[in-house]
Amino acid sequence: MNPGVRVKTFKIDGLDVAGREDQTVLDVATEHGIPIPTMCHLEGLTSVGACRLCLVEVVGRSRLLPACVTPVEEGMAVVTNSERLQNYRRMLLEMLFVEGNHICAVCVSNGHCELQGLAQTLGVTHVHFPYHYPDRPVDASHSRFVVDHDRCVMCTRCVRVCNEVEGAHTWDVMGNGANVRVVTDLNEAWGRSETCTGCGKCVHVCPTGALFEKGHSVAEMLKKRQFLPYLTAMRRRQ
Amino acid sequence: MKTVKSAAPSTDNRWRIVDAAMRRLGFQPHALIETLHVTQETFGFLDEDALRYIAATLGVPLSQVYGVATFYRAFTLKPKGAHHTCVVCTGTACHLKGLPEILAALEAELGLSPGGSTPDGKAALMTARCLASCGLAPAAVFDGKMVGNLTSATALKRIRQWVEHES
Ligand code: FES
Ligand code: FES
Numbered sequence: 001m002n003p004g005v006r007v008k009t010f011k012i013d014g015l016d017v018a019g020r021e022d023q024t025v026l027d028v029a030t031e032h033g034i035p036i037p038t039m040c041h042l043e044g045l046t047s048v049g050a051c052r053l054c055l056v057e058v059v060g061r062s063r064l065l066p067a068c069v070t071p072v073e074e075g076m077a078v079v080t081n082s083e084r085l086q087n088y089r090r091m092l093l094e095m096l097f098v099e100g101n102h103i104c105a106v107c108v109s110n111g112h113c114e115l116q117g118l119a120q121t122l123g124v125t126h127v128h129f130p131y132h133y134p135d136r137p138v139d140a141s142h143s144r145f146v147v148d149h150d151r152c153v154m155c156t157r158c159v160r161v162c163n164e165v166e167g168a169h170t171w172d173v174m175g176n177g178a179n180v181r182v183v184t185d186l187n188e189a190w191g192r193s194e195t196c197t198g199c200g201k202c203v204h205v206c207p208t209g210a211l212f213e214k215g216h217s218v219a220e221m222l223k224k225r226q227f228l229p230y231l232t233a234m235r236r237r238q
Numbered sequence: 239m240k241t242v243k244s245a246a247p248s249t250d251n252r253w254r255i256v257d258a259a260m261r262r263l264g265f266q267p268h269a270l271i272e273t274l275h276v277t278q279e280t281f282g283f284l285d286e287d288a289l290r291y292i293a294a295t296l297g298v299p300l301s302q303v304y305g306v307a308t309f310y311r312a313f314t315l316k317p318k319g320a321h322h323t324c325v326v327c328t329g330t331a332c333h334l335k336g337l338p339e340i341l342a343a344l345e346a347e348l349g350l351s352p353g354g355s356t357p358d359g360k361a362a363l364m365t366a367r368c369l370a371s372c373g374l375a376p377a378a379v380f381d382g383k384m385v386g387n388l389t390s391a392t393a394l395k396r397i398r399q400w401v402e403h404e405s
Pocket of ligand 2: 327328329330331332333367368369370371372373375376377
């Protein structure tokens, strides 16, 4: 451990834990095997606190805090799994389901989807909100990849991996409110992008079937993520 | 000192206003929002050429420029599907020389108001703060071409030509 970095001691779900001051609540919880659901967070990318699934309670504070971007503090008492949090997390997932068009039965990622997996783990049995059925496009102009915006949950992992790891910054987020969408370059056909290197990192970090490789049918798209910790480690050595 | 590297999208003099804004801010990526504002005010909308030019000159990724340009309501992208654009100048000189009457005529005759399009969506009407052609007031730009001493009759005629031609 770097001697210049201070250590903070605090509690997670009653357990005494310690973390470096540059760690987040999520980091320390993960180290201690305490599960906190996450979606936009991905080890190796900057955390942005977009999805709010990792919300935790901190005793003495009325606001819920996203564990993935909350730095550890001396003496804090974190609660990761109260009834209230479970309700909020299910509600968030339900909102994601109604906001897009998630039809698992016909999806390339069926069975390997993080959204589907979270819904199962957190016990989303039915959806209490009306479905929006938004009109969202599919772009299959790239020779190897497809983006189906119906299945996008706006986690922005693709945007971050493209910018932070590949260095191309082909993806970004356009619009605001209910009209947000990930775009390539000037919202042009992906296949005509001048900046895309075709590396496929975005496809493999995508938690759902929004980004996938051509040539896969229902349930066949397996995402391979080992490149991310590998590249991070290799670059640190340079 | 950094100078403008990529060539302006056209010989339109208004690009000098955009260039001056970028130069004033040292061609830094953080000049993006200000540059978009100046471009919007000067041209009345942001089209693909403008976004590409600004991205290249400030060294900002295309998708980021697009993200910023679509996030803020202050910016108008060239409407999708609009084959023709008319940008009327709302500067002081143009206002005093009869712009309100022209706008009223477009509204009454074609149902066209600033920010809107003709019913078929083919022609869009937009406004710019000053087209830097005050001597020609009232001025408007029809599909990139500056037209001075505009009257309601000439404005109507030009837009009607587009609409009829397209149908
Ligand atoms: S994982 Fe923390 S906000 Fe998404
Ligand atoms: S006021 Fe119209 S061009 Fe300047």
